[in-house]
Amino acid sequence: MNHDKPLGQALREQGVSRRGFLKFCATTASLMALPPSMVPAIAKALESARRPSVIWLSFQECTGCTESLTRSHAPTLEGLIFDNISLDYHHTLQAASGDAAEAAREAAMEENKGKYLLVVDGSIPLGNPGYSTIAGISNLEMLKEVAEHAAAIIAVGTCAAYGGLPHAKPNPTGAVSVEEIIKDKPIVNVPGCPPIPVVITGVLAHFLTFGKLPELDHLRRPLAFYGNNIHDRCYRRPFYDKGLFANTFDDEGARKGWCLFKLGCKGPVTYNACATIKWNDGTSFPIEAGHGCLGCSEPNFWDMGGFYNALSESTMDLSRTAAVGIAVGAAAGAASGLLNRRKKSKAEAAHETVTVKDLQREEKS
Amino acid sequence: MNSAEFLLWVRGPGLNIAMVIFIIGMLIRLLEIFMLGRKQNLAELRGNGISAGLRTIFTRSTPADKNSMRRSMFTFVAGYGFHIGLFVVIFLLMPHIQLIQSLLGFGWPALPTPVVDLFTVIALISLMALLWRRLTHPVVRYLSTPQDYLVWAATFLPLLTGYMSYHHLWFPYSWLLGMHILSVEFLLILFPFTKLTHAFTLFISRWYTGMMAGEKGVAS
Secondary structure (H helix, E strand, O other), rough: OOOOHHHHHHHHHOOOOOOOOOOOHHHHHHHHHOOHHHHHHHHHHHHHHHOOOOEEEEOOOHHHHHHHOOOOOOOOHHHHHHHHOEEEEOOOOOOOOOOHHHHHHHHHHHOOOOOOOEEOOOOOOOHHHHOEEEEEEEEEHHHHHHHHHOEEEEEEHHHHHHHHHHHHOOOOOOOOOOOOOOOOOEEEEEEOOOOOOOHHHHHHHHHHHHOOOOOOOOOOOOOHHHOOOOOHHHOOHHHHHHHHEOOOOOOHHHOOEOOOOOOOOHHHHHHOOOOHHOOOOOOOOOOOOOOOOOOOOOOOOOHHHOOOOOOOOOOHHHHHHHHHHHHHHHHHHHHHHHHHHHHHHHHHHHHOOHHHHHHHHHOOO | OOOOHHHHHHHHHHHHHHHHHHHHHHHHHHHHHHHHOOOOOOOOOOOOOHHHHHHHHOOOOOOOOOHHHHHHHHHHHHHHHHHHHHHHHHHHHHHHHHHHHHHOOOOOHHHHHHHHHHHHHHHHHHHHHHHHHHHHHHHHHHOOOOOHHHHHHHHHHHHHHHHHHHHHOOOOOHHHHHHHHHHHHHHHHHHOOOOOHHHHHHHHHHHHHHHHHHHHHOOO
């Protein structure tokens, strides 16, 4: 891959028409809630972009995020743009391996010091450096080394953004997210398990166009994609409001496409673009396929009390807690009641009857 | 702590701690009352105390006494508005029923969410009106203790945060839902130790009054 070729030229050589390219720019602009007047700016910036050097580090992950982006059913523009950014190091995708791969990473870091983008997928184990290594280098060490001179970091996927699956209880490897280690660099979280491909390229396009990262929410997610709640944008929302719910996955409600809240849908607390952008070229998204949202773009989504338990249920066994409470409360209440009774009978026993005689004696004295 | 961790805590450990305190506290309060014991009634019974007691539990909820109703119309309307609204919100909103079902193993049909929303507004307005009266009426204000204001706030907050959650007002939904559950936990913990216990003891004292009157053969 020729590193000096501008992105526009590289895309044209792969058969992408100017029209198709502009369409992508317009879509990206509208997805990111940018005004239409920004489309030429995006096109111009992407067209002439010299493709910033990108180093992609994969730690404790399943490669699903890379798969999501690169193995779409047909080669998409997002995929092509991704292919054409100067991906200097990605040990899953690159041809080189071993020392040669590490040499490429070091060369890219040296050449683009302070300018390269660092993309991370996967969480970082703090328990034992030996849990996950690349070329004998621990994940923690490699992240710190590469992050030091990076212009910005994009944490792709929930593992890199919030710890994800490896971070789930009991977190045997002591997995943490990128932002828990790197504190002094601009970080964008692009969570999802995996994230929507266009969200990854959207963030890259924003960086190429404006030279800075997009506006972020309180969990460092780009607001343009994570600003909306799945529940609010869900086409099944009217059923929630009407009180029509599926009780099982094959009852009348499920067949009629009613709300999946009772079956554990985490849409109300999940911020992502699934309900609007959808998956597989806008075909559908999990709820449309009849399954509740797992909340995969939220921190700790594995520990949200069971995928099939409603959001309003406790994440712990509340019935057991209640049973323990009843047993202890009954015992304590009975003990207290008995103590009161004893006090009462003691008082009754100690009670001295006042007779007329007693009163007369008092008068005399 | 981010919103997800906060929500996780209030739905898990927080809710369980509050539930244990509520159940143990209420059982102690109720068992103490039930085990007080009464002196044996040596007088001849003039009627069935049990049926009179049961009847009184219900008849005291109906506005049978037109005179006192006319005299305190404001308390009557706001009081009923609040209590009915609160009952509908707690027991007829689907997510609440789902929680009860996970706890008890059975549930019942829910009302459409916008209907529950209307009752929430009724309850909120009634509570605010009652607070306004407590603050402006010289006698009620004189009789009010700090606990009255505390339990007012503890009841108002779950309604307000629930309303805000449903309408996504001002804060991200995850935070609002977390605040809503936390405010309910606060209410549950205060419950056994404040006048909020009247939600349970009310029926005991009504039954007792009715039974005593019934055994004496007088109307209750």
